[in-house]
Amino acid sequence: MCGIIAAASTRNVGKLLVQGLHKMEYRGYDSAGIALHQENSIAHLRALGKVQLLEDMMISEKPKSKLGIAHTRWATHGEPSEVNAHPHKSKDKVYIVHNGIIENYIELKEALVKDGYEFSSQTDSELIAHLLDSFLEKGNSMIDAMYLAKEKLEGAYAIAAIDIDNNNSLVVARNKSPLLLGIGTDEILAASDPLAIGQLTNEFVFLEDGDVAEISAESYKIFDENKKEVEREITNIDISSQATSKGDYKHFMEKEIYEQPEAILNTLDGRVGGDDILDNIFGLGSSELFAKAKRIQIVACGTSLHAGRVAANWLSSIAELPCQIDYASEYRYRNPHVDENSLLITISQSGETADTLAALRYAKEKDYLGSVSICNVPTSSLARESDFVLFTNAGPEIGVASTKAFTTQLAGLMLLVLSLAKSRNLNPKLRTRIITALRTLPEVINETLALKEKILDLAPAIASKDNALFLGRGIFYPIAKEGALKLKEISYIHAEAYPAGELKHGPLALIDEDMPVIALAPESEIAEKLVSNLEEVKARGGTLYVFADPSVKMDVKNGAFISMPKCDFFLTPIIYTIPLQILSYEVALLRGTDIDQPRNLAKSVTVE
Ligand code: F6R
Numbered sequence: 269m270c271g272i273i274a275a276a277s278t279r280n281v282g283k284l285l286v287q288g289l290h291k292m293e294y295r296g297y298d299s300a301g302i303a304l305h306q307e308n309s310i311a312h313l314r315a316l317g318k319v320q321l322l323e324d325m326m327i328s329e330k331p332k333s334k335l336g337i338a339h340t341r342w343a344t345h346g347e348p349s350e351v352n353a354h355p356h357k358s359k360d361k362v363y364i365v366h367n368g369i370i371e372n373y374i375e376l377k378e379a380l381v382k383d384g385y386e387f388s389s390q391t392d393s394e395l396i397a398h399l400l401d402s403f404l405e406k407g408n409s410m411i412d413a414m415y416l417a418k419e420k421l422e423g424a425y426a427i428a429a430i431d432i433d434n435n436n437s438l439v440v441a442r443n444k445s446p447l448l449l450g451i452g453t454d455e456i457l458a459a460s461d462p463l464a465i466g467q468l469t470n471e472f473v474f475l476e477d478g479d480v481a482e483i484s485a486e487s488y489k490i491f492d493e494n495k496k497e498v499e500r501e502i503t504n505i506d507i508s509s510q511a512t513s514k515g516d517y518k519h520f521m522e523k524e525i526y527e528q529p530e531a532i533l534n535t536l537d538g539r540v541g542g543d544d545i546l547d548n549i550f551g552l553g554s555s556e557l558f559a560k561a562k563r564i565q566i567v568a569c570g571t572s573l574h575a576g577r578v579a580a581n582w583l584s585s586i587a588e589l590p591c592q593i594d595y596a597s598e599y600r601y602r603n604p605h606v607d608e609n610s611l612l613i614t615i616s617q618s619g620e621t622a623d624t625l626a627a628l629r630y631a632k633e634k635d636y637l638g639s640v641s642i643c644n645v646p647t648s649s650l651a652r653e654s655d656f657v658l659f660t661n662a663g664p665e666i667g668v669a670s671t672k673a674f675t676t677q678l679a680g681l682m683l684l685v686l687s688l689a690k691s692r693n694l695n696p697k698l699r700t701r702i703i704t705a706l707r708t709l710p711e712v713i714n715e716t717l718a719l720k721e722k723i724l725d726l727a728p729a730i731a732s733k734d735n736a737l738f739l740g741r742g743i744f745y746p747i748a749k750e751g752a753l754k755l756k757e758i759s760y761i762h763a764e765a766y767p768a769g770e771l772k773h774g775p776l777a778l779i780d781e782d783m784p785v786i787a788l789a790p791e792s793e794i795a796e797k798l799v800s801n802l803e804e805v806k807a808r809g810g811t812l813y814v815f816a817d818p819s820v821k822m823d824v825k826n827g828a829f830i831s832m833p834k835c836d837f838f839l840t841p842i843i844y845t846i847p848l849q850i851l852s853y854e855v856a857l858l859r860g861t862d863i864d865q866p867r868n869l870a871k872s873v874t875v876e
Contacts, residue, residue, distance in 0.1 A: 269295050269870035270354075270367040272447065273464045274337040274428035274438055276485045277455030282326055284455075285338040288464035289319045294520065294666040295461065296870030297340035298348030302326070303355040303363035304333030305435045310363055314353040334485065335435055337428045339365035342870045345373070346390030356394040358385065358401035361432045366393035367460050368424035368445035369875050376420060396421070400429055410439045414480050415495055418443070424622065424875065426460050437484040442475040445874055446620050446649060449473040449481060449488055451502065456483045461872070462647060463664065466507025473500045474647060505647065519863045521667030521758070525849050526717060529710035531672040532842075534661040535679040536706055543700040545686040550640055550656040557638050557656070558691035561611045564591040565636070567599045567627040568615035569873070571670040571753060572677060575642075576615050577746035578841045579681035586695060586702070586838070587688040596623035597876065600630045612639045613684070617665055617673035618872040619648020626876055628653060642680045644673050658683060667864045668871045669758050671849050674750065675713075678842045682706065705836030715833040716846040722830050723847055726813055727854035730784050731759070737775065738765040738848075740788040741798050747788055747841050751848030758866050759856040768801035779810040786848070789816035790832070790840045815847050 271292030275281040282304055289300055300322045301314035311331035315321035319340065339354035346352040355363040370376070373392035376399065381387070385398040399420060403413035410431055424444035440447060440458045450457040450465040450472055457465045458481070462472055475481060478493025479500075492498045517523035539549045547555045564583055566576040573595060580591040594602070596614070612631045616624045619641070628639055628650060641654035644662050651657045660676035686702060689695050730736060736755055740748030745767045752763035766775050768787065779785070785805050789798050799822050805812055812827040814820075822829060835843050856863050 269297075269342045269872050269874050270460070271295055271297065271340040271464060272337070272365050272367055272426055272428055272458070272460040274365070274440060274458040274483070275455045276335050276436070276438055276483050278334065278485045279454050280332055281334055281336045281455065282331055284468060285336050286319065286323050286326060287467065288459060289322070289338055289340050291464045291466070292340055292461050293319055294668065294864065295340070295342075295872050296668055296865055297342050299341045299350065299353035300339065301341075301353045301355050302336060302338040303357070303430060304331045304336040305430055306331060306333050307435050310360070310430065310432060312355065312357060312363065314350050316348060316350045316353065335430060335438060337363060337365045337430055337438060344369055344875055345392040352389045352391050354393060356389060356391065356397045358397040362397045362401045362404065362429060363431075364393070364397045364400065364427055364429045366396055367426040367874060370395065370421055370425065371423035372421070396427055397429075400431070404431060410434060411480060411482055411491070414439050414441050418480070428458055437482050439480065439482050440475070441480045443477050444622070444625070447475045449475065449483065455485055456488045458483060462505065462507055470504050470506050472503050472505060472647070474503065474652070475500065503647065518857070519667060519853070521669055521671060521853055521863050524665055524667050524672045525846070525853060527663070528672045528675050528717070528846065529713045531662040531676050532679050532713060533710050534663070535676045536683075537661070539683050540703050540706060543703055544696075545683060545690055545699065545703065549683060549687060550658050554640070554656045555687065555691050558611070558688045560609050560637055561589060561688060561692075562609035563607045564589050564611050564613060565604070565606070565631070566591060566593040566613045566615065567596040567624060567631070569596045569621050569623050571674050571750060572615040572617060572624075574746045574750040574753070575674055575677040575681055576613070577749070578678055578743055579685060581743045582682060582685040582838060583688070586685050586698060587692060588694055589688060596621065596627040599627045604634070606634045606636060608635075610636055612636045613642070614639065614650060614654065615642045615677055615681070616648070616650050617644045617670055617677070619643040619645045619650035620872045620874050622874050622876045625649055625653070640684065642677055642684065644676070668866055668869050669754055669852070675842050675845055679706070679709070682838070702836060702838055705839050709835070709839055709842065712833050712835045712843055713846060716843050717850075719830060719847055720850055723850045724854055726828055727851060727858055729811070730761070730813075730851065731855045731858035733782055733784055734761060735778075735783055736761055736763040737778065737783055737785045738763060739768040739771065739785060739801065740765070741768050741794050742792065743841050744788040744790060744844060747844050747848070750845060751786060751852070754849055754852040755855065757869060758852055758863050759859050759861055760867070761855065768798050771801055772804060776804060776808065779805055779808045781809060781811065784811050784813060784827070786813045786851070787815070788844050789814050789820045789822070790837070790844060791817035791819050792837065795820050815844060
């Protein structure tokens with residue numbers, strides 16, 4: 269999704285701004301641009317497509333500047349095009365970059381057009397440049413103009429702005445869209461993602477909603493929503509030491525798949541002790557709060573929602589708690605009734621997903637016991653705004669398609685379920701059984717990763733089709749959904765998932781030689797019923813690819829039967845996810861798609 273970087277420096281900033289854009293490429297984008305202050309003019313370069321194209325323009329034009337703003341755009345209003353790319357400008361004087369969505373843009377645009385402003389793009393963002401210009405024209409400083417603009421703007425935004433009359437400083441503003449400052453040796457920076465500036469500094473200042481900051485090469489000032497100058501804490505994070513290179517792998521996604529044993533170890537580290545879960549692993553007072561929980565509400569999006577669906581099953585079986593689960597984008601709009609002693613759980617890799625954050629903020633106004641988040645990014649808004657948090661510690665996930673973030677979310681959710689069960693004095697023997705199984709989980713994942721060669725044999729048959737069906741039952745239905753999501757997002761093959769028992773109620777009509785069926789068949793009390801469902805597919809000439817426990821009796825002639833390593837039933841969803849990730853990756857590789865940055869998608873979805 270969109271990325272902002274801005275810098276005021278004592279040296280040339282063009283190169284470091286473009287390097288910052290490269291670091292944000294993983295977020296997904298369709299165009300890139302830069303505006304560089306050159307004392308009497310502002311160099312303005314934009315390119316549709318990859319940041320590399322913008323970099324090539326910079327190499328040929330060699331603009332020199334110590335103050336600049338740059339952006340990667342992910343289209344919301346207006347198609348991906350050079351003219352819609354940021355920075356946007358007003359009369360060659362004011363240049364802005366913007367992340368987020370201005371909800372009242374039509375009415376603001378109409379007023380600006382009446383005042384004689386001409387628009388060249390179809391974006392909602394361009395009006396911010398004109399609005400700032402209209403206030404600067406009346407003699408306001410950029411800081412004052414930004415506050416006046418904020419009074420008019422409705423929606424979410426992170427903005428960085430420069431104007432021709434000031435080559436010393438730039439101004440940024442944040443409302444419901446991430447923005448932080450970085451204190452470097454030769455410059456002060458602003459960015460929407462710490463990874464963009466992690467090579468230049470370890471010192472970050474996270475802005476709060478309503479904040480406006482003025483940045484020059486040597487200093488910065490932050491003002492809160494009431495325009496009062498404030499000090500915000502400086503957080504030290506060594507981002508450059510966090511692995512953000514592909515190493516010997518072809519893609520980040522591939523690397524992240526094979527990192528899972530270590531990632532899971534990191535999720536478990538310091539959270540289990542002896543044969544039980546440790547107390548208060550979600551923060552001081554969390555165990556006490558969990559003892560009061562009578563009902564759980566989960567909200568999340570995409571892959572994180574799939575993790576939540578598995579957890580809903582665990583909550584019922586292990587912590588004996590009823591659980592309601594909602595798409596974060598839907599939750600606020602169904603007038604949710606909140607029972608007494610309900611706990612809100614949000615799940616998010618990035619911790620910046622706008623729908624999930626909006627759901628959390630909405631829920632905070634309701635009568636929940638408290639909010640608990642499972643999140644991978646410690647500096648994220650979700651982590652900072654939740655009452656209790658468990659970090660999954662998976663390390664940066666760069667591939668747009670979530671892999672290690674999902675399996676570590678599942679491990680983190682299991683820790684939550686065990687914590688709730690312990691606080692409620694429930695199922696001590698089962699807890700010990702699961703803790704013992706969790707300790708061996710990284711080893712079992714290694715065994716599962718070793719199935720790669722067998723999966724490679726299946727990939728060409730799937731890669732040559734346009735559709736695929738994924739089947740699972742019970743706790744494996746969300747894993748089938750996750751398998752279908754992974755395949756569709758990176759290979760562009762249309763894929764759907766069904767609980768296998770539902771097949772005969774409609775989807776069976778789709779079965780033919782062009783519809784591969786990928787099924788998950790672990791050892792379970794409904795294994796025989798699942799096999800009967802798969803026989804229905806066989807009987808209609810379908811091709812079956814079954815990932816199964818060796819004890820499952822099934823004769824697959826058309827397709828393949830792959831025996832999975834053994835592990836405790838409750839943890840098998842984690843294990844059965846792995847071959848589906850590898851399969852999607854290998855299929856996408858055969859189809860030659862842009863695996864780490866699939867078309868139309870973004871890593872961190874910061875618009876609702
Ligand atoms: C799919 C994927 C997305 C995310 C979703 C939520 O592979 O990654 O479906 O899971 O956009 O993102 P987070 O977890 O950052 O809230």
